[in-house]
Every structure is written in C-alpha cells, then in structure tokens.
Amino acid sequence: MCRDCGCEEGNKKIMDQIHGHVHSHDHTHSHSHAAGHSHSHAGENAHSHSHDHSHDDAHSHSHDHSDNHSHQPSVPKTLQLEHKVLARNDQIADMNRAWFEQRELRCINIISSPGSGKTMLLEKSLDALQSKGVHTSVVVGDQQTDNDARRLSGKGAKVMQVNTHSSCHLNAEQVQKVLPDVIHEETELFIVENVGNLVCPAAFDLGENCKIALLSVTEGEDKPLKYPVLFATAECVVISKIDLLEHVDFCIETCVQNLRKINPKVTIIKCSARSGEGMDSWMDWLLPD
Amino acid sequence: MHELSLAYSAIGEMQTILKKEGANKVNRIVFSVGALSGVDQEAFLFCFPLAAEGTPMEGVPLTMEDACLNLYCNSCNYEFINPEPIVICSKCQGVDVKVLSGQDFRIKEMEVE
Ligand SMILES: Nc1nc2c(ncn2[C@@H]2O[C@H](COP(=O)(O)OP(=O)(O)OP(=O)(O)O)[C@@H](O)[C@H]2O)c(=O)[nH]1
Ligand SMILES: [Mg+2]
Ligand SMILES: [Zn+2]
Numbered sequence: 001m002c003r004d005c006g007c008e009e010g011n012k013k014i015m016d017q018i019h020g021h022v023h024s025h026d027h028t029h030s031h032s033h034a035a036g037h038s039h040s041h042a043g044e045n046a047h048s049h050s051h052d053h054s055h056d057d058a059h060s061h062s063h064d065h066s067d068n069h070s071h072q073p074s075v076p077k078t079l080q081l082e083h084k085v086l087a088r089n090d091q092i093a094d095m096n097r098a099w100f101e102q103r104e105l106r107c108i109n110i111i112s113s114p115g116s117g118k119t120m121l122l123e124k125s126l127d128a129l130q131s132k133g134v135h136t137s138v139v140v141g142d143q144q145t146d147n148d149a150r151r152l153s154g155k156g157a158k159v160m161q162v163n164t165h166s167s168c169h170l171n172a173e174q175v176q177k178v179l180p181d182v183i184h185e186e187t188e189l190f191i192v193e194n195v196g197n198l199v200c201p202a203a204f205d206l207g208e209n210c211k212i213a214l215l216s217v218t219e220g221e222d223k224p225l226k227y228p229v230l231f232a233t234a235e236c237v238v239i240s241k242i243d244l245l246e247h248v249d250f251c252i253e254t255c256v257q258n259l260r261k262i263n264p265k266v267t268i269i270k271c272s273a274r275s276g277e278g279m280d281s282w283m284d285w286l287l288p289d
Numbered sequence: 290m291h292e293l294s295l296a297y298s299a300i301g302e303m304q305t306i307l308k309k310e311g312a313n314k315v316n317r318i319v320f321s322v323g324a325l326s327g328v329d330q331e332a333f334l335f336c337f338p339l340a341a342e343g344t345p346m347e348g349v350p351l352t353m354e355d356a357c358l359n360l361y362c363n364s365c366n367y368e369f370i371n372p373e374p375i376v377i378c379s380k381c382q383g384v385d386v387k388v389l390s391g392q393d394f395r396i397k398e399m400e401v402e
Contacts, residue, residue, distance in 0.1 A: 074402040076316055083306065083396045085299045085320075169291055200291035203327045203394075228374040229327035233392075261375055264384030 089204055092172035096207025099179065100190065107190040108286075109206050111230055112214035113223075114196030117240040119148045120273040121214065121282070122193060123155070128283050130156035135186040139178055140193040141170040148193065158182055169201040170194050176207075189286070198223070202230035210235035217241050217248055221255035228262045236267040236285055243272040292332035295394065296340035302396060303346055312401035315345045319352040319398035325374050326356075326394040358391035 084090060100107050110118050122138065129136045136157040140148040141164055149161035160182045162174050175192065183190060192208065194201040202211070213234040215223055218241060224231040231237060237259055239252065252270065259266055269285060271278025299320075307313065322328050330353050341347045358371045364383035371379065376386050 074312075074314070076400050076402040077312075078398060078400045079306065079310065080398055081306065081396050082321070083302055085295055085302060085394045085396060087302055088298060167291075167294065169294075171294070199327055203291055203295075229325055232325055232374060232376060260384075261377065264377055264386070 086203070086205075089172045092176050093205035093207040096172055096176055096179070097209075100207065100209070103183065103187065105183070105187050105190050107192065107206070107208040108210055108212055109192045109194060109201075109208035110212045110214065111194045111198070111201045111234070112196065112216075112240075113198040113219060116196070116214040116216040116219065117273055118193045118196070118214055119151055121238065121240060121271075122152055122191065124273045124276070124279060125191075125283065125286065126152060126155035126157050128279070129189065129287075132287070134188055134287065135184075136189045136191065137182045137184070137187045138191045138193065139170075139175060139182055141174070141195045143167070143195060158184060158187070164195055168195055168197045169204050170206060171204045172206050198227045198230055202233060213237045214240050215255070217244050217250040217252075221251055221258060224255070224258040224262050231259060231262045231266070234263065234266060236269060237263075238282060239268065239270045241272055241274070242270050242277060243275040292329055293336040293339065295328065295333055296336040299337070299396060300340045300344055300346055303399065304344065306396075306399065307345060307401060310401055313345055314402045315349045316400040316402065317350050317352065317398075318346065318396065318400075319354060321354050321356045321393075321395045321397040323356045323391040323393045323395075324358045324372065325388070325392045328394045354397065356391050356393075356395075359389040360391075361387045361389050363387060 096107075110122070112118055119140070126136060126138070138149075138152055138157050138159045139162055140152065140159065141162050142148055143164050143166070145163075146161040149159050152159045160178050162170060162178060164170060164174070170192065192206060211230070211234045213230050213236075215231075215237060217239065224237075239255060242252075245252070256268055259268060267285060269278060269281050271282050273279070303315070303318070307315070320333075322330060334351065334353070337351065338347070341349070358374060358376070359368070360371055360376065360378070361368045362378035362381060362383050363385040365378060365381040367378060367380045368389070369379055376388065377384060378386050
C-alpha cells in the first residue's frame with residue numbers, strides 16, 4: 001500500500017469522509033459536502049458572522065468566569081495554522097541533530113529502493129573506515145530480519161538493527177531511542193541505512209546532516225523524475241552497480257541530466273561496491289577534509 | 290505506508306491544537322500539500338478516517354490544497370513559482386536556487402468551536 005508518490009494530481013481535492021469519495025476541482029473555491037450538507041469555502045472565513053446572543057446592555061454579568069460557558073452557543077472560529085503535519089517528528093529530529101552536533105559527529109541517512117546496494121556499499125565502506133581508524137556507528141532499518149546488521153557486523157563498527165514492522169521508513173523517534181546504545185564516546189561517523197523505499201523515508205527527517213540516495217543502474221535513468229522528492233533533497237546521489245552497465249540499457253548521461261534538473265547542486269558519484277570502481281570518490285565524499 | 294503515519298501525526302497535532310484552543314468540535318480542515326512534500330493525496334485521504342476514528346476529526350470534511358514550489362534565484366534575485374518539482378531558475382536557468390516553500394505538508398486551516 002506504500003504507493004508511488006506523484007504530486008501532480010488535481011489542484012484541489014475535497015474529501016467527504018462520510019461518503020468516502022474524492023472530487024477534484026481546478027478552481028480555487030471548492031464546496032465540500034459534509035453530512036449536514038454545509039458549504040465551506042476554502043480561503044474565506046466561513047461562518048465568521050458573530051452570534052446573535054451577545055449580551056444586551058441591560059444584562060450585565062457580574063461573575064467572572066472566563067469564556068467557555070456551556071450555556072452559551074459556541075462560535076465557530078477559523079484557525080489559520082500552517083502547522084506542519086510532521087511537527088513532532090521534526091522536533092525530535094532537531095533534538096537528534098543537536099545531540100550529534102554536541103558530540104561533533106556527522107550523521108548520514110542512506111535511502112534507496114530495496115536492493116539498490118545500500119548494505120553492500122556499507123560493507124565495503126566499513127572495511128575502509130576500519131582501516132582508516134574512523135570510529136563508525138550504524139543503524140539499519142528494515143521491516144523484518146537482522147540480516148543487514150549481521151552482514152555489517154565484525155567490521156569494527158557498532159551496528160544496530162531497528163525493525164519497523166509494518167512501517168516503510170524510520171522516524172526520528174526510532175533513531176532517538178537507539179542513540180545511547182549505538183553511539184559511544186569515540187563515534188565520529190553515524191550512518192543510517194533506511195528501510196528500502198524510494199518515497200516514504202524522504203519525508204521523515206531523522207536529524208541527519210545529509211541524505212544520500214542510491215540509484216542502481218538496473219533501476220532506469222528516469223527514477224529522479226518519477227520520484228523527485230528524495231532526489232531533490234539528497235546532497236549526494238550514488239549511481240550504484242556500475243559494473244553492470246554493459247548488461248543494461250542505462251544511459252548514465254541521461255540519468256545525470258535528470259538528476260541535475262531536479263537538484264542542480266547535487267554531488268553525483270558513480271561506483272560499484274562489487275568491483276571497487278569509484279569507491280575512492282565515495283570514501284572521499286564520506287570523509288571530507 | 291507513510292500516509293497512515295502522516296494521518297496519525299496529523300490527528301495528534303490537531304488534538305494538541307484543539308486542547309490549546311479549548312475547542313472540542315471541528316467543522317472543516319484544510320491541508321496544504323507542497324509539490325515536494327511527497328504526499329500521495331489519495332492514499333492520505335484513504336488513511337485519514339482510520340486515524341480520525343473516535344476523535345473530533347472523525348467525519349469532518351477535508352480540503353486538500355496544492356502548494357506550488359516557491360523558489361528564489363540567488364543569481365538574478367528572481368522569486369517565482371514552479372508547478373513542477375524542478376529547482377532551476379526559470380529566468381536565467383541558474384542553479385543557485387533556494388526553496389522558499391512547497392516542501393511541506395501542513396494543516397493550513399481548521400474551523401473549530
Ligand atoms: N553487480 C553488483 N551487484 C551488487 C552491487 N551492490 C549490491 N549488489 C547486489 O544487489 C543485491 C542487493 O544488495 P543490498 O546491498 O542487499 O541492497 P540494499 O539496498 O541494502 O537492500 P535492502 O536493504 O533490502 O533495501 C545483492 O544481491 C547484492 O549482492 C554492485 O555494486 N554490483
Ligand atoms: Mg540493506
Ligand atoms: Zn535566476
């Protein structure tokens with residue numbers, strides 16, 4: 001049910017929860033039909049008329065209860081909110097970010113479709129990080145199994161698996177919970193391998209310093225255009241499995257052009273965890289300065 | 290399915306808002322869906338009633354408004370709106386472009402009493 005997100009739907013949709021159908025309207029003023037058949041006009045202050053039961057002068061109140069009188073008719077009011085739906089997640093993500101900053105560690109959040117090669121890239125990266133003496137911690141998110149954590153163990157890094165069960169992404173709270181266990185005093189680099197999914201994880205800030213997207217050459221060069229959200233917010237895109245280029249009709253130039261259209265400033269690294277080609281550029285990006 | 294998580298988050302935030310406002314009835318809700326928010330509106334509308342069950346948000350009419358990408362070009366100081374999720378200046382084709390809005394999924398408006 002985790003559907004591919006395309007945002008190019010109609011301009012405005014009204015949902016009648018009772019009747020369970022959706023109307024699309026292109027114009028700005030839309031009518032939503034609720035159970036009681038009331039018309040609500042978006043953008044207007046509907047029901048802004050003041051109630052008729054306001055106190056006459058003859059009737060002076062001497063008691064000093066404030067506002068919410070049960071015998072008074074309640075007056076509908078429109079709240080202009082612009083309140084983020086993920087406000088709570090973002091708050092926790094900010095706390096995580098502050099925690100990382102305090103410990104002077106860099107956190108990266110790796111996102112891709114299932115099987116693009118996140119774990120294999122990390123297997124190779126952890127070997128290299130170990131030989132360079134970089135203290136690394138890793139959290140791997142998967143719906144089920146600890147296969148990935150097992151693949152990454154024994155390479156000098158502290159690794160923890162988080163199972164998200166039915167959920168297709170990690171959220172900031174799940175990461176916050178494991179931080180004290182997975183991060184130790186010496187940790188310099190904290191890598192999160194998110195649940196394999198090209199859409200949902202991109203919406204959940206974990207407090208990372210940057211997002212990295214993987215796109216393997218077997219997936220097609222149009223993915224950045226089809227799933228713009230992740231590719232627009234990633235600081236670095238790794239085009240993975242380039243050892244397979246000769247076997248697939250994947251045009252790297254087209255892919256790069258598509259990526260630049262969505263995210264002109266993105267760093268693009270082409271590499272193969274299998275053959276080792278391009279791994280140096282990846283490690284250079286992973287360990288700046 | 291992250292739209293279900295979004296629906297539960299939205300309900301949680303709205304419960305907090307209702308508490309703060311001392312309100313217990315909701316007449317309508319307007320959501321603003323950024324072009325780069327990654328929200329599948331159909332999926333969200335499917336999930337919302339599940340999350341709203343037993344809360345003041347149950348059965349309330351929802352309006353989904355699309356919010357375009359509002360961009361600003363640092364090279365030519367041009368502010369513009371792009372209906373497509375493409376972050377390039379439409380005037381000078383520059384790439385030093387800042388996203389001002391259109392990345393978020395927001396509860397824009399609620400009518401409460
Ligand atoms: N040829 C080739 N195969 C690769 C490469 N990297 C990964 N693979 C293979 O691709 C498959 C998936 O790799 P994983 O590393 O498990 O991918 P993942 O992104 O971690 O997958 P999930 O965690 O399930 O989302 C495995 O069979 C790997 O051996 C590569 O660079 N070249
Ligand atoms: Mg993996
Ligand atoms: Zn410009």
